[in-house]
Amino acid sequence: MSDIFKKALSLLTGSPTAPxxxxxxxxxxxxxxxxxxxxxxxxxxxxxxxxxxxxxxxREFFCLDERTWIWxxxxxxxxxxxxxxxxxYEVHDNGILKVQExxxxxxxxxxxxxxxxxxxxxxxxxxxxxxxxRDPATGKKLS
Amino acid sequence: xxxxxxxxxxxDNEQAxxxxxxxxxxxxxxxxxxxxxxxxxxxxxxxAMTQTAVKAASSGYISGHVENYAFVDTxxxxxxxxxxxxxxxxxxxxxxxxxxxxxxxxxxxx
Numbered sequence: 001m002s003d004i005f006k007k008a009l010s011l012l013t014g015s016p017t018a019p020x021x022x023x024x025x026x027x028x029x030x031x032x033x034x035x036x037x038x039x040x041x042x043x044x045x046x047x048x049x050x051x052x053x054x055x056x057x058x059r060e061f062f063c064l065d066e067r068t069w070i071w072x073x074x075x076x077x078x079x080x081x082x083x084x085x086x087x088x089y090e091v092h093d094n095g096i097l098k099v100q101e102x103x104x105x106x107x108x109x110x111x112x113x114x115x116x117x118x119x120x121x122x123x124x125x126x127x128x129x130x131x132x133x134r135d136p137a138t139g140k141k142l143s
Numbered sequence: 144x145x146x147x148x149x150x151x152x153x154x155d156n157e158q159a160x161x162x163x164x165x166x167x168x169x170x171x172x173x174x175x176x177x178x179x180x181x182x183x184x185x186x187x188x189x190x191a192m193t194q195t196a197v198k199a200a201s202s203g204y205i206s207g208h209v210e211n212y213a214f215v216d217t218x219x220x221x222x223x224x225x226x227x228x229x230x231x232x233x234x235x236x237x238x239x240x241x242x243x244x245x246x247x248x249x250x251x252x253x
Contacts, residue, residue, distance in 0.1 A: 038245050066240040091233050117235055124239035132244040139244075 038131070039064075045126045049119050063123065067091040069116075089116065 033041075039062050046061030053059045060072040069089040077083050088099040095107035096116060108116060128136040135142055230238075 033248075035245065035249060038248065042241055042245075063239075063241045066237060066242045069236075091236050093231075093233055096232060096236065113232055117232055120236045120239040124241060127241045128244060132241075132248060134244060 041131050042123075042127050045130065046119075046123050049122050061119070061123070063120070063127075069120065 043060040043062040046063075047053065047059040049061065050059075054075070057073055057075040059074075060070065062070055064070050067090060069091070071087040071089070072084070074082065074084045085100065089108070090097040090099060092107075095109075096113060097105055098108050098112075099105050125136045128134045128139075129142070133142050134140065
């Protein structure tokens, strides 16, 4: 498994049990939050951008770093066996590369690309305001 | 009156026209439509996003999104200058990376 996948999965799962969703601290004591916790907060917003999550599914969507976005989804199949898929979207100068284990890598286009553009824009707007208390237009802290 | 029948409702690839309407149609997922009032957009802090998207669409920087939004007063939308080039999808997504905000918070916490 590539290093980037390992990093993403370790940030997602860290422990054998999935972390409980974090509630937003009222006074946002960021000094007590780790990178993983901040990513979890961002991912809660990211997961909500794509409409209803199917029952029994757990979804994560977040910006791992400047050039990497992660979509992770877990569920159980009809036999109750746990299933998971992690998709990495790499931002290259010539396009957005969709990377999935076991699938052919391809640059996204058409509706999928447009949806990705809108999702990242919405993600940034909501994460900036609701987690980092910043104006997404200027990047400055909100009063 | 259905919002689609209002005089100023944007059709595909139409440029935004002056004047606000009361409602903005956000159709992010196909088949899913959220109709929000201007006041709701303000309350949900989505107004800047919507304005940004419509400004970008009006300036020709993003095609295909105009149908997803209503129209805004375009009087303050700057026309593209010759040296401005439409951003590629990669450039747009890079602009919306949250990493720098996260890093700055972690630096403060260190």
